[in-house]
Amino acid sequence: MDRLRIAGGKRLVGEIPIGGAKNAALPLMAASLLTDQELTLRHVPRLADIDTMTNLLVQHGVTITLVGANGKNGNGHAKGDERRANGGGVTMRLKADDVGSTTAPYDLVRKMRASVLVLGPLVARHGQARVSLPGGCAIGTRPIDLHLKGLQELGAEVVLEGGYVTARAPHGLTGARIVFPQVSVGATENLLMAASLARGETVLVNAAREPEVADLARCLVAMGAEIEGIGTDQIVVRGVDRLHAAEHQIVPDRIEAGTFAIAAAITGGDIELLGMDLALMEAPAKTLGEAGVAMSGTERGIRVAAGNRRPAGVDVMTEPFPGFPTDLQAQMMALMTVSEGAAMITETIFENRFMHVPELCRMGANINVHGSSAMVRGVASLTGAPVMATDLRASVSLVLAGLAARGETTVNRIYHLDRGYERVEEKLAACGADIERVRD
Ligand code: UD1
Numbered sequence: 001m002d003r004l005r006i007a008g009g010k011r012l013v014g015e016i017p018i019g020g021a022k023n024a025a026l027p028l029m030a031a032s033l034l035t036d037q038e039l040t041l042r043h044v045p046r047l048a049d050i051d052t053m054t055n056l057l058v059q060h061g062v063t064i065t066l067v068g069a070n071g072k073n074g075n076g077h078a079k080g081d082e083r084r085a086n087g088g089g090v091t092m093r094l095k096a097d098d099v100g101s102t103t104a105p106y107d108l109v110r111k112m113r114a115s116v117l118v119l120g121p122l123v124a125r126h127g128q129a130r131v132s133l134p135g136g137c138a139i140g141t142r143p144i145d146l147h148l149k150g151l152q153e154l155g156a157e158v159v160l161e162g163g164y165v166t167a168r169a170p171h172g173l174t175g176a177r178i179v180f181p182q183v184s185v186g187a188t189e190n191l192l193m194a195a196s197l198a199r200g201e202t203v204l205v206n207a208a209r210e211p212e213v214a215d216l217a218r219c220l221v222a223m224g225a226e227i228e229g230i231g232t233d234q235i236v237v238r239g240v241d242r243l244h245a246a247e248h249q250i251v252p253d254r255i256e257a258g259t260f261a262i263a264a265a266i267t268g269g270d271i272e273l274l275g276m277d278l279a280l281m282e283a284p285a286k287t288l289g290e291a292g293v294a295m296s297g298t299e300r301g302i303r304v305a306a307g308n309r310r311p312a313g314v315d316v317m318t319e320p321f322p323g324f325p326t327d328l329q330a331q332m333m334a335l336m337t338v339s340e341g342a343a344m345i346t347e348t349i350f351e352n353r354f355m356h357v358p359e360l361c362r363m364g365a366n367i368n369v370h371g372s373s374a375m376v377r378g379v380a381s382l383t384g385a386p387v388m389a390t391d392l393r394a395s396v397s398l399v400l401a402g403l404a405a406r407g408e409t410t411v412n413r414i415y416h417l418d419r420g421y422e423r424v425e426e427k428l429a430a431c432g433a434d435i436e437r438v439r440d
Helices: 022-034 048-060 080-085 113-126 145-153 185-196 211-222 254-266 278-290 326-336 356-362 392-404 415-420 424-429
Strands: 003-007 013-017 038-044 063-067 090-095 128-132 157-161 164-168 177-179 201-205 226-228 234-238 246-249 270-274 293-297 301-306 342-346 366-370 373-377 386-388 408-412 434-438
Touching: 003 392, 013 424, 022 038, 022 048, 022 090, 022 113, 022 185, 022 211, 048 063, 048 113, 048 415, 113 128, 113 145, 113 164, 113 185, 145 157, 145 164, 145 185, 185 201, 185 211, 185 234, 211 226, 211 246, 254 270, 254 278, 254 293, 254 301, 254 326, 254 392, 254 424, 278 293, 278 301, 278 326, 326 342, 326 356, 326 373, 326 392, 356 366, 356 386, 356 392, 386 392, 392 408, 392 415, 392 424, 392 434, 424 434
Parallel strands: 013 270, 038 246, 177 201, 386 408
Antiparallel strands: 003 408, 003 434, 038 090, 063 090, 128 164, 157 164, 201 234, 226 234, 270 301, 293 301, 342 373, 366 373
8 A cells, every 4th residue: 555755844835736626526527417418527636536436427327538638538647747737637528328327336435425426417317316325434424314305305206225325206306495404515516416407496595605516506507507696505596408518627626725735834835826716715814824824816826925933823613615624624733733822623514523633643743632622732843653544634634744744754545645636745746845655
């Protein structure tokens, strides 16, 4: 299993191209199931989760081709310069003109929870879908009850059997008013896709406002859907009979950008995040600003400049967008371990999302967890250690800690990292980090 070896203490200076957002790409790929015509997605990041979604869609019968940055249809391995220019992404063409199977099998769904995003499009267009339940995962129980309840409200019959959920709507779905009791990104996306092909009007109340949800809605509009209230918590969808071909460029990854912003912050560095839009990251920018790290818009993206002093301790609470994202909580905690003062970090979205804490403590951090809050008391410096990652964002927080630590850090089990970060070690090394991938 691959590891990352990091010799800490290097100040990061330079520029990093930000790729297309993984969390936008996954639902956008699932949206290809809504039409028999071709959907073209640009800036698709090269990540293990994208491969899992590709495998899932291919087994449903979708034809997927990658147009590499080398200009030819191919395996998507683009050449160096061009990959760097767009953050590493590729163009993907998806055509679901011959969907043979409407079952999403356990083997694929258990690898990635976002597989459940095929449910809405399959029921809406094919009248039925059978999707394995995603099961427990490292960051809490994460049920899909909101997805299922919403589909039932659109008229689908939903049955749970043998670890699978089967949803049927042989005569099509019908629009409805759906009030989410809690904000859910995935449920909003699933129902947005399903409602696009339902009869009549659907209103999604207390919908997720994440930029990735808005990106999906914009792509659906390009495919012929009628949607109002994009980017708000009340989305109105007037169903159409069919959707058509479209081309869409994926929104840049605010979580990848936030992670590299914290890499600059934790090393006292100065990095420009190319292709990123500050408007998509107001909450992290405000929090980092309070810690003494300036983020400002530039012509090409965002500049992140750390001050000369250690970051100040800042309290953080995760919230749905536009609040501070849970997907940056572990990284922010890594920064706070070396802050001047203390920081209370409260996780409100997922239970059990503090698995990075014991590993950060092994590097000398001072953190105490009380329920959903962690009290971080800043230390002057961390020390390198062998550490192990347990989920995607936890892994990258250990990489960040390693960049700041004295001595050598080895981050083991980095397959988690490869699910969500494209060429992370190359991007960091280009700014002066001493980091390498060790293959066994
Ligand atoms: C998405 C993101 C993930 C991010 C999360 C929150 C993707 C592929 N993943 O995950 O990176 O951390 O949003 O921003 O986009 N819940 C229920 N019932 C449901 C659905 C959700 O109780 O049916 C709960 C979850 O357990 C969690 C909360 O709602 O506590 C929010 O989850 P949700 O927004 O649905 O997260 P995902 O869409 O799975």
